[in-house]
Amino acid sequence: MIRKLLIASATVLLTSAIGVSSAWAATHEVFMYNKNPDNKKERMVFVPALLKIELGDTVKFISKSKGHNSQSDKKAIPEGAENWKSKIGKDFEVTYTIDGTYSYYCTPHRSLGMVGLILVGDYKVNYDDVKASKQKGKAKKVFAKLYEQVEAME
Numbered sequence: 001m002i003r004k005l006l007i008a009s010a011t012v013l014l015t016s017a018i019g020v021s022s023a024w025a026a027t028h029e030v031f032m033y034n035k036n037p038d039n040k041k042e043r044m045v046f047v048p049a050l051l052k053i054e055l056g057d058t059v060k061f062i063s064k065s066k067g068h069n070s071q072s073d074k075k076a077i078p079e080g081a082e083n084w085k086s087k088i089g090k091d092f093e094v095t096y097t098i099d100g101t102y103s104y105y106c107t108p109h110r111s112l113g114m115v116g117l118i119l120v121g122d123y124k125v126n127y128d129d130v131k132a133s134k135q136k137g138k139a140k141k142v143f144a145k146l147y148e149q150v151e152a153m154e
């Protein structure tokens, strides 16, 4: 009898541990600025432009200056992942449930280099594809720096 009860309560404990596991998922913040407060020479930026997170985590894009948004690059996100596009000047949240590398940009300022990368869990599944994706102008330069940072942390 006691033994059965112990098994039953162990099952309840296990079930509740699984149930609350999503509460451990973190929320990260990416700020959208006209000028980077840490480096005033950098204009039209996501801060941080490179973010490494766990599967199930959420990223909150926060508008600190007017006129920005966040849009995924539909050609440079993992297979099966959903695209996102936020409204200009509004905060926006994305929860990442598929491993991979996500490339994104600000719709009005992509050519000015307002771009970013989010690495989710096992991000290498499509990292090379994202790195090979075609970029123009200043975006190309900013991405080159971000890829350097990614490869430096390996």
Ligand SMILES: [Cu+2]
Pocket: 044, 067, 068, 069, 106, 107, 108, 109, 114
């Ligand atoms: Cu912008």
